[in-house]
Amino acid sequence: xxxxxxxxxxxxxxxxxxxxxxxxxxxxxxxxxxxxxxxxxxxxxxxxxxxxxxxxxxxxxxxxxxxxxxxxxxxxxxxxxxxxxxxxxxxxxxxxxxxxxxxxxxxxxxxxxxxxxxxxxxxxxxxxxxxxxxxxxxxxxxxxxxxxxxxxxxxxxxxxxxxxxxxxxxxxxxxxxxxxxxxxxxxxxxxxxxxxxxxxxxxxxxxxxxxxxxxxxxxxxxxxxxxxx
Amino acid sequence: xxxxxxxxxxxxxxxxxxxxxxxxxxxxxxxxxxxxxxxxxxxxxxxxxxxxxxxxxxxxxxxxxxxxxxxxxxxxxxxxxxxxxxxxxxxxxxxxxxxxxxxxxxxxxxxxxxxxxxxxxxxxxxxxxxxxxxxxxxxxxxxxxxxxxxxxxxxxxxxxxxxxxxxxxxxxxxxxxxxxxxxxxxxxxxxxxxxxxxxxxxxxxxxxxxxxxxxxx
Numbered sequence: 411x412x413x414x415x416x417x418x419x420x421x422x423x424x425x426x427x428x429x430x431x432x433x434x435x436x437x438x439x440x441x442x443x444x445x446x447x448x449x450x451x452x453x454x455x456x457x458x459x460x461x462x463x464x465x466x467x468x469x470x471x472x473x474x475x476x477x478x479x480x481x482x483x484x485x486x487x488x489x490x491x492x493x494x495x496x497x498x499x500x501x502x503x504x505x506x507x508x509x510x511x512x513x514x515x516x517x518x519x520x521x522x523x524x525x526x527x528x529x530x531x532x533x534x535x536x537x538x539x540x541x542x543x544x545x546x547x548x549x550x551x552x553x554x555x556x557x558x559x560x561x562x563x564x565x566x567x568x569x570x571x572x573x574x575x576x577x578x579x580x581x582x583x584x585x586x587x588x589x590x591x592x593x594x595x596x597x598x599x600x601x602x603x604x605x606x607x608x609x610x611x612x613x614x615x616x617x618x619x620x621x622x623x624x625x626x627x628x629x630x631x632x633x634x635x636x637x638x639x
Numbered sequence: 640x641x642x643x644x645x646x647x648x649x650x651x652x653x654x655x656x657x658x659x660x661x662x663x664x665x666x667x668x669x670x671x672x673x674x675x676x677x678x679x680x681x682x683x684x685x686x687x688x689x690x691x692x693x694x695x696x697x698x699x700x701x702x703x704x705x706x707x708x709x710x711x712x713x714x715x716x717x718x719x720x721x722x723x724x725x726x727x728x729x730x731x732x733x734x735x736x737x738x739x740x741x742x743x744x745x746x747x748x749x750x751x752x753x754x755x756x757x758x759x760x761x762x763x764x765x766x767x768x769x770x771x772x773x774x775x776x777x778x779x780x781x782x783x784x785x786x787x788x789x790x791x792x793x794x795x796x797x798x799x800x801x802x803x804x805x806x807x808x809x810x811x812x813x814x815x816x817x818x819x820x821x822x823x824x825x826x827x828x829x830x831x832x833x834x835x836x837x838x839x840x841x842x843x844x845x846x847x848x849x850x851x852x853x854x855x856x
Binding site (some may be wrong): 470474475478494511567568570589590591599607608609612615616617 | 812
């Protein structure tokens with residue numbers, strides 16, 4: 411995923427190809443330009459997820475909301491670099507919530523776009539292979555899993571996300587919710603994320619969020635989810 | 640404990656009375672759907688809690704605290720919010736309706752404009768759903784700006800004077816992602832007379848009939 415989150419300069423890319431770690435390259439050369447986070451293109455048209463998610467929601471969500479996370483993350487990382495160069499530890503710490511929020515927003519939305527697809531082009535249906543087995547091992551059946559996932563989405567108190575994650579210690583999959591833009595990090599690996607912020611559905615579903623949660627399965631890209639396993 | 644049933648308070652103005660700052664569609668959904676849902680879930684939680692208490696099931700009681708905090712908070716916060724708004728045409732929408740509070744805000748922030756700028760900036764800094772508040776510390780009497788996340792109420796010892804809902808459902812149908820315009824528009828429909836009354840009131844008085852509910856969360 412990191413390749414889609416950042417577009418680095420040519421010099422940076424060749425440095426990376428040469429095997430230098432980003433941090434080492436940064437330290438070694440003052441002319442190194444750190445890559446900026448950029449808005450990834452959607453892998454389908456804004457209207458392609460209709461009627462599940464309206465074209466207007468997709469356009470605002472991608473062009474405005476996701477873009478704002480990208481812009482604010484870049485601003486925060488510039489401030490962090492300045493604080494690092496001044497060895498200002500307090501300023502570095504103070505920036506962490508902003509980086510978590512906007513960096514999380516960028517990561518979460520990027521994963522979200524990828525794990526959706528138009529129903530005529532891979533969206534909906536059922537998972538296959540190891541993913542199917544993993545879901546059935548944890549939740550008995552796909553239908554039971556969806557019911558529990560929808561309940562988790564409905565139980566979010568405020569803004570947030572529900573994820574199917576893989577516990578990298580046990581190898582098992584499970585449903586977890588995250589507040590606001592907290593990203594799936596640490597021992598959990600994100601497999602499938604559904605955005606439960608009101609901006610993800612309100613123009614179309616208003617307060618009837620349960621209808622959005624039920625409908626979104628029609629555009630889940632199980633092939634992408636399976637590849638993440 | 641008493642299994643008091645809470646009900647939706649009527650708005651003190653028509654659904655379209657806050658236009659153009661807040662559309663009638665938003666007000667209708669916000670009041671009849673969102674606020675009503677908090678009340679329904681609050682009543683259900685209180686009923687479950689009464690059952691747990693009668694069975695002396697402490698674990699079940701503790702598990703219900705989260706739902707109580709969220710739904711009672713949602714009821715209290717929205718009730719305070721409706722009260723501190725007013726149609727722009729009302730004389731109460733002018734800061735002159737709050738002479739003592741306006742003087743205190745000017746003394747504390749430099750000017751009313753600076754207070755409003757700081758309040759708006761605070762709202763825009765919220766990360767996720769939540770509320771922005773002007774509160775008064777009940778010990779020092781100082782005016783302070785603070786936020787609460789999701790449906791948390793203002794902390795104990797802080798008397799709410801002005802609350803602004805910054806959940807997306809409060810503005811999205813009209814303002815989309817332009818939340819700054821919503822935040823700035825609030826100042827045209829702020830009920831300064833109510834703010835002055837809260838500033839002059841004791842702590843419990845601000846919550847009115849919900850004072851008992853507030854003390855239970």
